[in-house]
Amino acid sequence: MEISLEDFAAENFDVNGWVNAQLMDVGDDIGADKRAQRLATQLQILATAAQQNSERVKARMRHQAAQMSRDVAALAKLVRTAQTHAADLTQAVDAQAAGMPAIARIAEAGAVVRRTERIAAALDAQRQLETLPQRVEELVAAQKFALAWDMVDAAGSAGVVSDCREKIHKATVAEVGRAAAAGDSGAAADAVQALVNHGYADAAEAEILRVRMDIGTKQLQKLEMLPARTDIYDILRKAAAAITADREFVAAAGASSTMLPQLVEQYVFAVQPSVERCAADAQRRSDTQAAAELLAALNAFGNEIAPIAGQDATSPLLAAAAGGISGLGVAEASRIRESSLQELQNITYEDGHAAAFVRAAVPALEATFVDVAAALKRVTALAPAAGSADAVASVAAVIQDMVEFVQVGVTGLARRVGIDAG
Structure with missing residues (x-):
């Protein structure tokens, strides 16, 4: 507060006005100090937060830098592996291109083998059909009716198969009659089951x-x-x-x-x-x-x-x-x-x-x-x-x-x- 003696010597000196004016100036000075103090506090808080954020960013960057370093190393390894496989594939393609004629010849040989196998299977099936009546006769004579039925079922539906099936049917029915006359329920049961299984x-x-x-x-x-x-x-x-x-x-x-x-x-x-x-x-x-x-x-x-x-x-x-x-x-x-x-x-x-x-x-x-x-x-x-x-x-x-x-x-x-x- 500044006091001037000349102010008191003036004729129109207003004591109350002068006091109020001085108090108002002092109040303004006090409010400004408080605001300055509050602003200083806020600035200090902001500076502290900025420093903390900066430290966090630095720590994150240090962590991410290490991870990025590892990722770069892994990518480098993958690149080297891919280059190796590419080289191997190139060699394989070159070898296949050189061996195509040989592969074609092998395929032709395989086709010949398969045709030969089919011809052999057809000849074997024909032989099986030719000997089917004899084998059926042997099984029927041995009273193995179920095996005889299975054999003709597996042989298909050729004419000779139908004849064999009829022969087995008659023989099985005859066996049922023989067993019924002799009271042999065991033999009858086998023959009856064979007939039932085939309708x-x-x-x-x-x-x-x-x-x-x-x-x-x-x-x-x-x-x-x-x-x-x-x-x-x-x-x-x-x-x-x-x-x-x-x-x-x-x-x-x-x-x-x-x-x-x-x-x-x-x-x-x-x-x-x-x-x-x-x-x-x-x-x-x-x-x-x-x-x-x-x-x-x-x-x-x-x-x-x-x-x-x-x-x-x-x-x-x-x-x-x-x-x-x-x-x-x-x-x-x-x-x-x-x-x-x-x-x-x-x-x-x-x-x-x-x-x-x-x-x-x-x-x-x-x-x-x-x-x-x-x-x-x-x-x-x-x-x-x-x-x-x-x-x-x-x-x-x-x-x-x-x-x-x-x-x-x-x-x-x-x-x-x-x-x-x-």
């Missing part, structure tokens, strides 16, 4: 059925020749044994069990007369013991064939035999429906021939009643009334069919002649 399953099953039916026919002849006094147990036991043998053979041979009902049905036909004969004899003599024994034997036989009968729901004979005493009633009813009742139902009325209809219907009715009565005697002879209720009901159902036929016939006849039958 001849039906031929294998047909051959087994044919041979086992022939065997069954011989067994039936033995059953039919048994004397009347033969125990029914013996007859049914022999039939059951034959059925068991057929079932076991078919299963072991790997054949379809669908043929079993046909094999079994023939035995059921064979034993039925013997069962009926024994039932009639027991009824005639009122021998309840004999009837009980027959019932037991029939039930045992039914248990034996029940699993097979279940495979063929269309065979009422098998179903009846498998059903024991109840099944016997079903069989009796079925037989009546197929005989006397069928003859009765075949009678038809023609206009103007009422008398002819009556004359034909009366004896047919009598024959049906006779069959029903005989069937009821045979059924009731085998068991007490309580035990044979189902069997009797099956036979009695035939009478209901007969009554319905008569009712329809009489009603139709009455209407034709103008009578209201109600």
Whole structure:
């Protein structure tokens, strides 16, 4: 602050104004100092930051310079390697250009070798076809059917192959028949499998059925020749044994069990007369013991064939035999429906021939009643009334069919002649 004495000596000296002016100048000086100090501080901070940034840049440059040096060295190495490979490639190209004629000659020789190999293969295939029948014959004679099949399958479809395939087919079927006749299920299984693998399953099953039916026919002849006094147990036991043998053979041979009902049905036909004969004899003599024994034997036989009968729901004979005493009633009813009742139902009325209809219907009715009565005697002879209720009901159902036929016939006849039958 500067003070001048002359200012105080002036006439218009304003003390308050002079003080305020001095204070204002001092305030300005103080504000300027503060601003200068603040600017100096900021400049110092900026200088420090600039120095730090400079140091960081220097450090980064030192690090990058080392990395760039390594990269330059690696690039130099790659360049040298590329130059080496280029030199090798140049030499290889020069060598290949010089050796092209030799390579062409080698290629021609390779083509000749390949043509020779193809010709040799064709000649070998021709030789194989020429000797195929002989080799097939040898395999068939040794019963190696699967190997024979594989051989002809690999030979293609030439004419000689078809002939060989037919020969193997016939020989394999013949082996199935031989094994079926001998009861050799192991050999049969191999032959059956060979046929199945080549689409001849039906031929294998047909051959087994044919041979086992022939065997069954011989067994039936033995059953039919048994004397009347033969125990029914013996007859049914022999039939059951034959059925068991057929079932076991078919299963072991790997054949379809669908043929079993046909094999079994023939035995059921064979034993039925013997069962009926024994039932009639027991009824005639009122021998309840004999009837009980027959019932037991029939039930045992039914248990034996029940699993097979279940495979063929269309065979009422098998179903009846498998059903024991109840099944016997079903069989009796079925037989009546197929005989006397069928003859009765075949009678038809023609206009103007009422008398002819009556004359034909009366004896047919009598024959049906006779069959029903005989069937009821045979059924009731085998068991007490309580035990044979189902069997009797099956036979009695035939009478209901007969009554319905008569009712329809009489009603139709009455209407034709103008009578209201109600």
